[in-house]
Amino acid sequence: MTYRLSLLDKSPIPQGHTATQALGQTVRLARRAEELGYHRFWVAEHHNSPELAISAPEVVIAFILANTSRIRVGSGGVMLQHYSPYKVAEVFGVLASLAPGRVDLGVGKTPGGLPLATSALQAAFDQGKKPDFATQFSALSTFLNGPVPEDQPFAGLAATPVPPVPAGRFLLGASPGSATLAARHGWGYVHAGHLNGDTDNLKASFEAYRAQGGQTPVLALSAYVALDQAQAAERVAGLKIFRIFLSNGSEFNLGRREHAEEFARQVGDVNYRIEERKPSILSGTPEEVHAELDRLSRTYGIEEFIIEPPPVAADERLATIELLARRAISVAA
Structure with a gap:
């Protein structure tokens, strides 16, 4: 079974480096990923984190889109609990209008930061009236589908601009509940295997997604690749x-x-x-990592993997994606 390969990057800031340097490395990684034939390049959202540079993924997405020409670019993901669903729909309408057919909206359920940052981000909310995630997610779907139907709140409202090709829609999760929610709203589901490597949970989540009419789920994994298996194992052992x-x-x-x-x-x-x-990280030679991806693809019917290199030096992240692409060029075609 063939599969595509995509990438997720958190723009880690190594000790002694700056956010400017880290973001520059993320853009260079995206350019190289495009050259190597990767399908998507997603960036994550984290708040009040001195070790991660991206707190506004939509800004980084726009910059990467302007510095690439073909690869799909998106969020992995926007932390919806902090924001107005209407505003998120508008932002990604603008991005998808700037680069039609190249933008993905990935949404996550976690806060992406510690409680103090969450409180600051949600300071304008009346916490007694703040909707739960499922309600926010439903509202986001409605705005993206707009105009809002007459029998719903904000009837007639449209999220503008309306792009010629809508952004791809994905819910990031790690449970059957998240998979079910994605399927019921017609969204893609990305299972965060890099956060929860439990195979029973993976199987149950994919089964729930397909049972509710979802199509083919995507699996996100962390991977570190080197020419020597022992070197790869040693490098991730201390993480x-x-x-x-x-x-x-x-x-x-x-x-x-x-x-x-x-x-x-x-x-x-x-x-x-x-x-x-110990984090769940695939490690080994390109052949060994692809052998495991082959097995997962056959076992669970996976047609796309989103790979996140672990938070190592920029040259090592680059080496991982280049080594995987030795075979990925044909597999991900």
Whole structure:
């Protein structure tokens, strides 16, 4: 079974570097990805993060679109809980009008930052009246489909401009609930395998998506590729994530222990626990990584993978996408 390869980049800022340098590397990575034949290039959204440069993905998307000519460019994803669905529909209408047929709107459910940043982003909301994610997502779909039908709030309202080719629509998630929500609204579903590598959950999510009429889901994975398998394994061996379990039952992944502790402090939780875990990363030679992608494609009917290189140096991220493309050029055609 053949599959396409796409990329997700978070624009990591190495120690001693600046956001300007990190964003420049992201743009160079996007240009090289286009040359190598990758299908999409998505950027993530994170707030109050000194280690990640993108807090406004729509701005970076516009800049990458202006510096490339063919590759699809999108968000992986916009953190919808912080924003007006109408405004998000307008922003991506503008982007899709600037570059028809090349823009993707990927939406995520997580906050993309610690609680203090979330509070600042949502300071204008009346939290007692703020809709839940499913309601916001439904409203976004309505605005994108616009004008709003007569039997709904804001009847007759249209999100303008209306692009000649609408942005592609994807919900990023890691559960059967997210997959079901995407399918019911006719959106694509991207399963965050790089955040939740549980195979039972993956299978259940894909089954839920297809049962509700969804087409072919996409799988996002983290991968590090080198010419030598031992070198690849050694490079990712020291990478860690920290999962915090709050007393209210909520769970979050953070890149550092101190970030997890700060998360608990900001929400005023003293009865939390933190688990140190190894991130789910495919590593090996190009042949070994493609062999695993082949297996996943056959097992789950996957026709596209979105690959996120881990937060390593820019030259290593570049090497990963170049090594994968030795075969990706034919596989992703």
